[in-house]
Amino acid sequence: MNTNKIKRVVIAGGGTSGWVTAALMSRQLGKVLDITLVESEEIGTIGVGESTVPPMRAFNKIMGIDEQEFMRETAATFKLAIWFENWGLKGDKYIHPFGVTGQPSWTCEFHHFWLRSQQMGLKDELGEYCVEWLAADQNKFFTRPDSKLNFAYHIDAALYAKFLRKISEGYGVKRVEGKIEHINQHPDSGYIQSLTLASGEVIEGDLFIDCTGFRGLLIEQTLHTGFEDWSHWLPCDTAVAVQSENVGPVQPYTSAIAHDAGWRWNIPLQHRSGNGYVFCSRYMSVDEATSQLLAAVPGKKTRDPWTVKVRTGRRRKAWNKNCVAIGLAAGFVEPLEATSIHVIMTTAARLLQLFPFNGIDQSLVDQFNKETREEIEEIRDFIVLHYNTTERQDTPFWRYCKNMEIPESLKHRIQLFKDVGHVIPNTGGLFRLDSWVHVLLGQRVMPRHYHGAADVMDDERLQVFLNNFKSGVKNAVATMPGHQEFLEQYCPARVDVWGKPKG
Numbered sequence: 001m002n003t004n005k006i007k008r009v010v011i012a013g014g015g016t017s018g019w020v021t022a023a024l025m026s027r028q029l030g031k032v033l034d035i036t037l038v039e040s041e042e043i044g045t046i047g048v049g050e051s052t053v054p055p056m057r058a059f060n061k062i063m064g065i066d067e068q069e070f071m072r073e074t075a076a077t078f079k080l081a082i083w084f085e086n087w088g089l090k091g092d093k094y095i096h097p098f099g100v101t102g103q104p105s106w107t108c109e110f111h112h113f114w115l116r117s118q119q120m121g122l123k124d125e126l127g128e129y130c131v132e133w134l135a136a137d138q139n140k141f142f143t144r145p146d147s148k149l150n151f152a153y154h155i156d157a158a159l160y161a162k163f164l165r166k167i168s169e170g171y172g173v174k175r176v177e178g179k180i181e182h183i184n185q186h187p188d189s190g191y192i193q194s195l196t197l198a199s200g201e202v203i204e205g206d207l208f209i210d211c212t213g214f215r216g217l218l219i220e221q222t223l224h225t226g227f228e229d230w231s232h233w234l235p236c237d238t239a240v241a242v243q244s245e246n247v248g249p250v251q252p253y254t255s256a257i258a259h260d261a262g263w264r265w266n267i268p269l270q271h272r273s274g275n276g277y278v279f280c281s282r283y284m285s286v287d288e289a290t291s292q293l294l295a296a297v298p299g300k301k302t303r304d305p306w307t308v309k310v311r312t313g314r315r316r317k318a319w320n321k322n323c324v325a326i327g328l329a330a331g332f333v334e335p336l337e338a339t340s341i342h343v344i345m346t347t348a349a350r351l352l353q354l355f356p357f358n359g360i361d362q363s364l365v366d367q368f369n370k371e372t373r374e375e376i377e378e379i380r381d382f383i384v385l386h387y388n389t390t391e392r393q394d395t396p397f398w399r400y401c402k403n404m405e406i407p408e409s410l411k412h413r414i415q416l417f418k419d420v421g422h423v424i425p426n427t428g429g430l431f432r433l434d435s436w437v438h439v440l441l442g443q444r445v446m447p448r449h450y451h452g453a454a455d456v457m458d459d460e461r462l463q464v465f466l467n468n469f470k471s472g473v474k475n476a477v478a479t480m481p482g483h484q485e486f487l488e489q490y491c492p493a494r495v496d497v498w499g500k501p502k503g
């Protein structure tokens with residue numbers, strides 16, 4: 001145990017992770033902590049990370065952020081779902097919506113009633129019982145303060161960091177521009193004492209947050225914490241990204257389109273689109289991926305493509321000595337379900353809840369590391385699910401994914417669904433039952449049986465129940481304006497296609 005009181009917090013790095021941590025910490029604990037953030041414009045940030053998940057709205061609420069102001073400043077759009085193409089088989093399409101689907105009974109979940117209706121010969125899609133699914137499919141959107149719609153945002157990563165910087169500085173965070181050249185450790189304990197910048201300036205602290213991205217300057221290069229590699233389960237190791245002008249109305253969903261050796265994303269913002277191809281370099285070269293990406297992206301490109309090498313896995317300890325890693329420094333799971341910014345937010349929140357004001361106790365560190373590991377492992381399993389349940393055999397990449405060994409935890413989940421259609425209840429993780437059901441069915445994993453409780457209604461009553469529910473969803477979506485139309489009146493972006501202030 002280290003009994004030194006913790007008062008001075010130094011955040012190394014000013015990407016999304018650095019500024020999210022600084023904003024949350026300064027808003028909640030700015031009165032009792034001295035917070036300094038060091039970032040280097042010369043090094044820059046990763047420049048991707050623009051799709052989010054619904055709990056971001058809870059983060060904004062805690063931060064007291066006004067939605068319209070946030071959306072205007074970050075050129076944000078709404079996100080109701082993820083649109084998948086070519087994952088089960090080439091030509092397949094399914095939507096993973098954020099909302100609740102149907103209405104369960106006490107004994108069994110809604111999808112069992114839907115499975116029975118399919119056996120009765122009904123041909124509707126499960127998503128027709130979900131408002132978010134139908135609104136995404138029809139490119140519609142509407143919200144107001146009492147709305148029950150479950151949604152997230154697409155944000156411009158560079159504008160988001162600026163937005164959070166302004167908030168953080170307002171709560172007293174001191175920002176230092178400069179390149180960290182040396183990390184000074186206590187000769188006996190190995191605890192980090194200070195950072196020396198290229199300018200010679202020395203920044204001392206009690207607790208250091210490593211937000212330096214894949215470099216892991218403090219947590220790995222200095223403390224040699226170790227990395228658990230998951231690339232055998234998630235083999236994509238490279239991404240090519242490019243930005244482009246929007247073509248047509250912006251959609252309220254992220255697209256994830258499977259290609260020969262990975263998948264391509266499209267993230268529609270108000271002023272432009274973010275695009276990229278995440279792929280496995282064992283099966284495709286950067287040149288080939290870049291040319292496939294450029295050919296697939298409609299609209300004029302507004303920035304030259306850039307390549308990012310990624311490594312999937314997690315730091316063995318997110319908290320080691322007096323250093324806590326957040327963001328890419330802590331680990332990486334590919335952005336198929338846009339989970340990284342969420343994990344940054346939950347990790348920063350966890351740190352505040354377990355903050356070591358009176359010194360660093362090992363029990364606290366162990367608890368923090370356990371919760372952080374469990375959260376990321378559940379996300380990892382959900383992402384691996386998309387690959388391993390493919391029926392594609394058309395390229396070596398997809399053959400590898402289909403036949404690879406997967407974590408035992410995931411194997412059990414898939415088998416349980418195949419056997420009896422059961423999904424393990426959510427225990428506080430990100431993905432709720434509906435998410436697992438939509439992705440499992442979308443990937444063509446069909447249960448052999450539905451739950452017997454779905455037979456309690458006779459055929460006619462079941463049809464009436466389903467028809468009534470479906471009509472309610474249809475009516476709710478029919479009254480919504482188009483997504484683009486709603487954005488234009490609710491939160492028009494203040495920037496042009498280059499991200500520069502308009503006018």
Ligand SMILES: Cc1cc2nc3c(=O)[nH]c(=O)nc-3n(C[C@H](O)[C@H](O)[C@H](O)COP(=O)(O)OP(=O)(O)OC[C@H]3O[C@@H](n4cnc5c(N)ncnc54)[C@H](O)[C@@H]3O)c2cc1C
Binds near residue numbers: 038041046335
């Ligand atoms: C291809 C791809 C797509 C992604 N898409 C999504 C997505 O859609 N949704 C999502 O939630 N997440 C996504 N992510 C993840 C997301 O980009 C990151 O989680 C997020 O941007 C946070 O990055 P970071 O702040 O940890 O690192 P970075 O953005 O790399 O920031 C590192 C910071 O450290 C600073 N720094 C580094 N070294 C030094 C030094 N020596 N001295 C001073 N400063 C230094 C840099 O200047 C920078 O400010 C994606 C990731 C990749 C690779």
